[in-house]
Amino acid sequence: MSITHEIMSIEQRLDIIKDRLNDSGGKSATKLIAVSKQQPDDRISQALAAGVTVFGENRVQEAQTRWGETFAAHHGKLELHLIGPLQSNKAAQACALFDVIHTLDRSSLAKALAKHRDQGHDLPKLFVQVNTGEEEQKSGVLPRDLSVFLKSMDEGFGLTVAGLMCIPPLDEAPSAHFMLLRQLARDHGLAELSMGMSGDYETAAKLGATYVRVGSALFGPRP
Numbered sequence: 001m002s003i004t005h006e007i008m009s010i011e012q013r014l015d016i017i018k019d020r021l022n023d024s025g026g027k028s029a030t031k032l033i034a035v036s037k038q039q040p041d042d043r044i045s046q047a048l049a050a051g052v053t054v055f056g057e058n059r060v061q062e063a064q065t066r067w068g069e070t071f072a073a074h075h076g077k078l079e080l081h082l083i084g085p086l087q088s089n090k091a092a093q094a095c096a097l098f099d100v101i102h103t104l105d106r107s108s109l110a111k112a113l114a115k116h117r118d119q120g121h122d123l124p125k126l127f128v129q130v131n132t133g134e135e136e137q138k139s140g141v142l143p144r145d146l147s148v149f150l151k152s153m154d155e156g157f158g159l160t161v162a163g164l165m166c167i168p169p170l171d172e173a174p175s176a177h178f179m180l181l182r183q184l185a186r187d188h189g190l191a192e193l194s195m196g197m198s199g200d201y202e203t204a205a206k207l208g209a210t211y212v213r214v215g216s217a218l219f220g221p222r223p
């Protein structure tokens, strides 16, 4: 990141990111999720002042403090995305807070979500996380297991899945993973693709991302 980039305001960085998304030649409908995890409150305030309304968080508790308490006055006007792992025992809390969950990856979580729905609640929009790099330490459904998993979401739990999400391995070119995710989504008739972060959001947009998840390129490095 250049020095000039460092001293730019969040508003200026937002303009640059939006321009790059528009210029990427991909889907004009690529939406930006501002990943606010671990960022200090004054940067969140700047993003809100710049007109950002779509935020991403990776921890339920941290998000609850930020969007349920500190910035609670804004909550109803925002679209909040959970992009980190979700424990089944926090499913109800997450559903109350978030509009979209990107990390559905196992039956126990599906069961908790279905139970919450059966108690009369609306569910957030759901993405299935796919472990495209087949990394042992990473969560997500393996590509070869995806068909069976999606079938069980539908037939076993009555859950509607909107799309797929991936986090490519750090040491590999992301484009192959984005193309794999896009192909898997096509194969299963899913419209939404959550892929691309600060280092590769333009590539992801070119390859059909409907959501990119950008943190440090917008807010600056996490302290």
Ligand SMILES: *Cc1c(COP(=O)(O)O)cnc(C)c1O
Pocket: 035, 037, 058, 083, 084, 167, 196, 197, 198, 199, 213, 214, 215, 216, 217
């Ligand atoms: C932190 C995080 C991001 C944003 O990362 P940056 O590199 O700061 O843009 C995107 N997606 C997920 C799942 C994350 O945990």
